Amino acid sequence: MTELLLSVHVLAAILAIGPIAVAASLFPRHARQPGPTGAAALLHRICGGYAVAAVTVPVFGFATALHMGVLTDAWLLVSIVLTALAAAVLGLLVVPGQRRVMASVEAVAGGGAADPGAAAVNGRLAMATGLFNLLWAVVVVLMIVRPGSTTGA
Numbered sequence: 829m830t831e832l833l834l835s836v837h838v839l840a841a842i843l844a845i846g847p848i849a850v851a852a853s854l855f856p857r858h859a860r861q862p863g864p865t866g867a868a869a870l871l872h873r874i875c876g877g878y879a880v881a882a883v884t885v886p887v888f889g890f891a892t893a894l895h896m897g898v899l900t901d902a903w904l905l906v907s908i909v910l911t912a913l914a915a916a917v918l919g920l921l922v923v924p925g926q927r928r929v930m931a932s933v934e935a936v937a938g939g940g941a942a943d944p945g946a947a948a949v950n951g952r953l954a955m956a957t958g959l960f961n962l963l964w965a966v967v968v969v970l971m972i973v974r975p976g977s978t979t980g981a
């Protein structure tokens with residue numbers, strides 16, 4: 829049973845968080861490009877959609893941890909805090925920032941005026957995305973190294 833829960837947990841991390849990392853990293857550059865807005869819109873949709881799917885990662889993470897009896901291990905508690913921080917960066921900074929930039933990009937494409945703050949938001953997006961990628965990379969290392977853990981390799 830633990831193997832099944834852990835497999836779903838890791839598969840969800842690869843399939844949900846991987847595409848977010850790639851799409852979020854590419855978004856600021858595509859949003860800056862003049863012309864068709866399709867690529868930036870698609871990247872934004874991938875980030876929002878996969879962010880919802882990524883909820884399965886902590887859900888199966890908690891289920892795995894309960895099954896293994898490691899829920900109060902220090903490495904796991906730190907991972908949970910970092911995962912929550914990564915989710916907050918994604919949900920409160922990255923996706924809403926992209927939404928604002930997209931609204932401006934689409935207004936310009938439709939012949940309207942750009943949002944004067946959108947360029948600054950797009951610049952900050954690159955930073956927020958970097959922070960998101962750093963946080964979950966640290967969590968992956970914690971998940972694999974499990975400092976102080978007596979279970980597994």
Ligand code: HEM
Nearest residue numbers: 838841845886889890892893908911964967971972979980
């Ligand atoms: C609330 C957040 C999370 C919880 C409660 C959680 C829980 C767990 C548990 C209990 C294990 C098994 C460790 C063992 O075999 O001793 C595990 C493994 C793993 N987790 Fe998580 N996890 C969380 C978030 C994440 C995130 C955000 C990622 C990736 C971005 C991730 C990636 C992995 C990977 C790759 C493994 C396999 C490590 C290995 O077996 O070597 N986890 N997780």
